[in-house]
Amino acid sequence: MAWKVGELSRLTGLTVRTLHHYERIGLLTPSGRTGGGHRLYDEDDVTRLYRIVALRELGLPLDAVGTALAGELDLADLLRSHLEHVGHQLTALRALHARLSTLVSAGRAPYGPDDLLALMDEVNTVEDTMRNYFSEEQIQALAERRAQLGPEAIAAAEREWPELIAKVQAELDAGTDPAEPRVQELAARWWELLEGFHGGDPGLRDGLYRMRDANSEQIQREYGGPSDALIAYVTRAREAAAD
Template sequence: MASTWRIGELCRRTGLTVRTLHHWDHVGLLRPSARSSAGHRLYDEGDVDRLYRIVALRELGLPLETIGGLLGDRTPGGPELAELLGDHLAHVERQLAALGGLRDRLATLVPLVRSAGGATPVDLLAVIEEVSRVDDTVRNYFTPEQLAALDERRARLGEETVRGVQDEWPTLIAQVQAELDAGTDPADPRVRALAGRWMELLEAFHGGDPGLRDSLYRMQAENSEQISQQYGGPSPALIDYVKRSVAAG
């Protein structure tokens, strides 16, 4: 028997709001396939597939009017979904390291969809939830103006430079962690050189803007455990070690 979801359950599973789904229903972007005997909206597996497409295209920066024109009445599943997941993945990989969880989910789904010709509603619901959660986290710490400034700096630096900075972080974190584990004095020249590079990479992110820097530090401080577990980010002890090394410089 095909699965169906009421609007409240769909919102709980995806992180979207009832107001958002009502609006998308009103403008004809996502209309539920059925109603219960009591008149409640019921969303089926095809609706979940369409919902994922809407969320993914919105993440790629398209307005709702354009999304509606692109989707039309297309049948869910198949190669089209694989292509959309691939585009979504490429977009996510250009974003901040905080989006790593979403990137990993999509990286898993793309080959599955390409090989199997579709993704299960459970998979798509999980991706939608991840998109909503990460978006909310970023908006809690950065203003729209700050995010626009980050996009502008990213475009100015170029994707190759940004990717190089992102790829360098895991190695640098491991090198500093090794010195901390070995009990090396933070004033040691070797640690000071690593701490100096650490600060250079941070500045590549905030560009010397004190507001961006403070927002970044606050996000790290308030989500340090989650960042460390999910994205391999530095622990509070490691950050303190770097700060002591910089202060000793």
């Protein structure tokens, strides 16, 4: 059997962009091509893709995934590890569901059942997403960091992000060299805001990057997050400043 990239995207839930990215970095190269040059993935490619997805969910960054795959991981062992990881996720989600169910049953005005059910759905989605990229200890560390920063600092950063993204986008659209001092100042502030999130913790930083990479289109569409081109531009500015 063989699948085109669009078919594989639809069946796995991964975006075509993600599959192309895996190919660019050498993680997953389609085994064939159609007469028209379209990518074709065979059964071995699907097995390898599962390994990539499972290792990512278990918390490995992409470079570590490549190293692990080079060691020919046993699929049965990986399935067991994946099962254990999903079990931990289910336990956490059941606990969250129980807490929210209690809240709904004891709800008081001005919150009606519809509001609370919508809140439950949203919180479940957020919690599930977070646990795909951060361990329980890291989620606790993020909560503690938010408490340390305080609501005013967090709100100020949330207001600044759209303004900063717009400024950097304007420089990119104008074709400004990323080595220009004003672009490097914007890039420096960009990294300062990111630092405010992860506090220099490499695990939190990697989780943030993995979450953004896997959900880039949704983040850009629903929250106005930066495009891949914009992130690459800011990265070049940072690299130019370091030279």
